[in-house]
Amino acid sequence: MATTFAWGNTEASGPLRRLPIELAPPGPDEVLLEVLYCGLCHSDLLHIDEVRPSDAPPAVAGHEVIGRVVEVGDGVDSALIGSVRGLGFVAGTCRHCRYCLSGRQTLCDNLEMTVVGRPGGFASHVKAHQDWVIPIPKALDPASAGPLFCAGITVFEPLFSAGISPTASVAVIGVGGLGHLAVQLARAWGCEVTGITTNAAKSDEIRGLGAHHVVLLPELAQQAGSYDLILNTSDHALDWDAVVGALAPQGCLHQLGLCPSPIPLKVLPFVKGNLSFRSSLTSTPAATSLFLEFCARHEIEALVEVLPMAEINTAIDRLRHGDVRYRFVLQGPA
Numbered sequence: 001m002a003t004t005f006a007w008g009n010t011e012a013s014g015p016l017r018r019l020p021i022e023l024a025p026p027g028p029d030e031v032l033l034e035v036l037y038c039g040l041c042h043s044d045l046l047h048i049d050e051v052r053p054s055d056a057p058p059a060v061a062g063h064e065v066i067g068r069v070v071e072v073g074d075g076v077d078s079a080l081i082g083s084v085r086g087l088g089f090v091a092g093t094c095r096h097c098r099y100c101l102s103g104r105q106t107l108c109d110n111l112e113m114t115v116v117g118r119p120g121g122f123a124s125h126v127k128a129h130q131d132w133v134i135p136i137p138k139a140l141d142p143a144s145a146g147p148l149f150c151a152g153i154t155v156f157e158p159l160f161s162a163g164i165s166p167t168a169s170v171a172v173i174g175v176g177g178l179g180h181l182a183v184q185l186a187r188a189w190g191c192e193v194t195g196i197t198t199n200a201a202k203s204d205e206i207r208g209l210g211a212h213h214v215v216l217l218p219e220l221a222q223q224a225g226s227y228d229l230i231l232n233t234s235d236h237a238l239d240w241d242a243v244v245g246a247l248a249p250q251g252c253l254h255q256l257g258l259c260p261s262p263i264p265l266k267v268l269p270f271v272k273g274n275l276s277f278r279s280s281l282t283s284t285p286a287a288t289s290l291f292l293e294f295c296a297r298h299e300i301e302a303l304v305e306v307l308p309m310a311e312i313n314t315a316i317d318r319l320r321h322g323d324v325r326y327r328f329v330l331q332g333p334a
C-alpha cells in the first residue's frame with residue numbers, strides 16, 4: 001500500500017477535499033499512472049453529487065487523465081514505465097467474454113469504470129488495466145489531450161461506428177465539452193455541420209470551430225427534415241417533436257447527454273421516416289487509438305482552461321454555471 005492524495009468528497013455534492021488515499025500496488029495487467037492532467041467532464045458532477053454506497057469513501061471523480069506510468073503489475077512490459085498515456089471512462093474489462101473477444105469491450109459484463117468503486121483521476125495517482133491506457137500521438141499537447149479520452153472519443157464513436165458518410169448533414173445540440181469537439185470532428189469528417197446552441201453569444205466561436213451553420217435551440221422547429229444525424233450532447237428535456245422533426249428520412253438521433261428525465265418520443269415519425277434512436281458509452285481502445293491519430297492529422301484539440309488541481313472546487317462551481325469555454329483541465333500534482 002502506498003499513500004497517495006486525492007480530491008474527494010464523502011457527502012453528496014461536495015465540496016472536494018484533499019485527502020490521503022491508500023492505493024494497493026498495481027495488480028496483474030494493471031499500471032499505476034502519476035496524474036499530470038485530468039479534464040473535468042459534466043459526468044463528474046453526477047459522480048460528485050451522488051456518492052454511491054459502492055464507492056469506498058471518499059468518492060474521487062476524474063476520467064480524462066493524462067498520466068505517466070510509474071509502476072506496472074505482473075504481465076505488463078516494464079518498458080512502459082516513464083511513458084505518458086491517456087485514460088478515459090473505462091479502466092478495464094475482462095478480456096475473455098464474447099464482447100471483449102469481438103472487439104466490443106464497452107459491452108463487457110465486467111466493465112471496470114475509472115471512477116466507480118475506485119478512486120479516479122483527481123488524484124496524485126490512478127490505476128488502470130494496460131489495454132485502457134492509450135499512447136498519445138506526439139503532435140497532441142498533453143495539457144489539452146485529457147478531454148479527448150472522454151468528451152472526444154464519446155462524440156467520435158457515433159461517426160465512426162455508424163460509418164457516417166462525408167455527404168451527411170450533422171447537427172450537434174449543445175456546444176460544450178462534448179459538443180465543441182463534435183463540431184470539429186464532424187467538419188473534419190467532411191460533413192455539413194450545424195451547431196445548435198442555447199447561447200447566441202457563442203455563434204461566432206461555433207463557426208470558428210468549423211460549423212457551417214449555427215441554429216438557436218428554440219428555432220430548431222424551423223429546420224424540419226434537415227439532418228442525417230443529430231448528436232445530442234445536452235442533458236436537458238427538449239422539444240422532442242422538434243428534434244425528431246429536424247431529422248431527414250433515415251436520420252438518426254444519437255443521444256449522448258445523460259438526460260435524467262424520460263425522453264418521450266412519438267413512434268409514427270420514426271416509422272414513416274425510417275428513423276432511428278441510438279446511444280453509446282465511450283468506445284473501444286482500438287477506436288480511441290484511431291481517433292487520436294485522426295485528431296493529430298486534422299489538428300483537432302480541446303479548447304481548455306487549465307487550473308491547478310487545488311482549484312478544483314472553483315472549476316466544479318463554474319462548470320455547474322456553464323461558465324467554461326470549453327473544458328476545464330486540472331493540472332497535477334494533486
Ligand SMILES: NC(=O)c1ccc[n+]([C@@H]2O[C@H](COP(=O)([O-])OP(=O)(O)OC[C@H]3O[C@@H](n4cnc5c(N)ncnc54)[C@H](OP(=O)(O)O)[C@@H]3O)[C@@H](O)[C@H]2O)c1
Pocket residue numbers: 040041042043044150151154173174175176177178179196197198199202217233234235236255256257258259280281282319322326
Ligand atoms: N454517453 C457518454 O458516454 C457520455 C460521455 C461524457 C459525457 N456524457 C454526458 O454528456 C452531457 C454533456 O457533457 P459535457 O461534459 O459536454 O457538458 P457541458 O460541457 O456542460 O456541455 C453541455 C452543453 O449543454 C448545453 N445546455 C446547457 N443548458 C441547456 C439547456 N437548458 N437546454 C439545452 N442545452 C443546454 C450547453 O451548450 P450551449 O451553450 O451550446 O447551449 C452546454 O455547453 C452530460 O450529460 C454528460 O454527463 C455522456
Ligand SMILES: [Zn+2]
Pocket residue numbers: 041042043044063089150151
Ligand atoms: Zn466523461
Ligand SMILES: [Zn+2]
Pocket residue numbers: 093094095096097098099100101108109110
Ligand atoms: Zn469482457
